[in-house]
Amino acid sequence: MPQLTDQGAIDQAETDGAEAGRAGAAPATPGGRAGTDDRDRAGTWMTPEEYGASRAAVWTAAVVLVTDTDGRILVQSVDYRADRMLPGGAVDAGEAPSAAAARELREELGVDGRYPRGLAVDWIPADTPGFPPEMRFPGEILHVYDGGTWTAERIDAVRLPAQEITGIQFAEPADLPALMDAGDARRALSALRARINGSGTALLEDGRPTAPTALDRLGVLRTRRTPLHGTWHPGPVPAQLPVRDHCGWLFGPDGRVLLLIARATGTAHLPPPTAGPATGAVPLGYRHAAEGEAGAEGEVGAHARTAARLAGLPPAADPAYARLLATPEQVRELSDWGPAGAHELAAVHEARARLSLPRPTRTPPTELPEDGVRW
Incomplete structure (x- = not known):
């Protein structure tokens, strides 16, 4: 920022310079530069009027x-x-x-x-x-x-x-x-x-x-989220119900979970339960839309969920996906799960507590290295 002065300061400097001259010393200008006439002062010196005029208006x-x-x-x-x-x-x-x-x-x-x-x-x-x-x-x-x-x-x-x-x-x-x-x-x-x-x-x-951040670099939410509005059911999938897909809520040691982001589309996915070595795996529940239920399109069969604690991650097998750690709430906010999303989120936190893991603090999702991690 330019240093400001005003006419009073200039007059005082000239007075000080004259007195210094009578005493045999070189005159000083504002800022202590001896021997320089203020009228020829360096470009960083401005009066308040000059400084105000120099500022951009937006x-x-x-x-x-x-x-x-x-x-x-x-x-x-x-x-x-x-x-x-x-x-x-x-x-x-x-x-x-x-x-x-x-x-x-x-x-x-x-x-x-x-x-x-x-x-x-x-x-x-x-x-x-x-x-x-x-x-x-x-x-x-x-x-x-x-x-x-x-x-x-x-x-x-x-x-x-x-x-x-x-x-x-x-x-x-x-x-x-x-x-x-x-x-x-x-x-x-x-x-x-x-x-x-x-x-x-x-x-x-x-x-x-x-x-x-990682969400910005990967362009999350630039592609439409897949709606998954089926009703949440706790526990294992009934034997008579076909399983459409099987995903894992896989916890790291800080209570965050593994999340996959497709690099080509920015789409967020829960990983398969086999994404890494895990302990304490339990069937968390499943989503299923009954015939005629709102949002049933594309939801034939059950969307099964397993909860487990990750012991680590192997090197990335598919370069098309980035691997992040995110809070369960962030995973839900990047997904279109409808009203039942709150029920699934509650079940996730119950599983986290059973695994004796802390409730994670919301921080930007962390991208994990492609060569894997060990905890």
């Missing part, structure tokens, strides 16, 4: 990321553009960004709330396409706040204004690029990954994290 805005219980993102339609947007808008002069976020949701959706938790701060450059030249867009700092997960009752309480907002919908994260401006979609997905990571506010530049 716009400021605030939006709120809201999800429903299935992990879909709230976007709204407006009467002045074709693509969808997160709720929010410009920060007024003298207004705090978090206050602007609350005001905008009250004005646009009729919902009162406070949104103190920031998910991301994005720098939108002045040369971003889509702004008319006459607008003289100077660039923008945009804050993304966490609006939390809204229940059906809260969604039903939404009241749209007479103009501007024409509708809302909850969109699958992977559908955002088709619904939104490209930069808006990048920002929303980065903010959602930051929420899942749980490591604090992400810094973005044009929607891209400046310090990408």
Whole structure:
């Protein structure tokens, strides 16, 4: 930052210099540089007026990321553009960004709330396409706040204004690029990954994290999640019921579980129970959709789940998948499991407690080395 001075300081320096000259010493300028006329001072010296004029002016805005219980993102339609947007808008002069976020949701959706938790701060450059030249867009700092997960009752309480907002919908994260401006979609997905990571506010530049996490690098949620909404049943799969697939909730020593991410699609998968040497394996339960049950498409047969404690991991056998350790909650948030997901998650934590493992703290999922690990 340039060092500031003002005319009073200059006058004082000139007085000090004159006195020093009478005493036989070289005159000094502000900052202690002897023998230099302040009018020829180095370029890092500015008056407050010069410094203020040198600072770039940017716009400021605030939006709120809201999800429903299935992990879909709230976007709204407006009467002045074709693509969808997160709720929010410009920060007024003298207004705090978090206050602007609350005001905008009250004005646009009729919902009162406070949104103190920031998910991301994005720098939108002045040369971003889509702004008319006459607008003289100077660039923008945009804050993304966490609006939390809204229940059906809260969604039903939404009241749209007479103009501007024409509708809302909850969109699958992977559908955002088709619904939104490209930069808006990048920002929303980065903010959602930051929420899942749980490591604090992400810094973005044009929607891209400046310090990408494993979820960012692997592009999770860029492909539609496979819906798995069958009813959760504890215990082993009945003999008469065919098993469609068999996955494992495989715990590391810190209580996190193994998660596979397809590098080509960013899709999250639970691994097979044989992914590594394990102890204490028990049949956790299974998912099954009865005929005619909502979400039964593609769910013929049981989706079996086994819980066990990993003793280690061998070298990666399939380079198409990255191996991560994540909390059970993060696994659920990266999956589309419907209401029964809460029942499966409860069973997972019961199994973790039986295996005498700690409840894990939410941290960004950790990518494991391809040459394996031993615990």
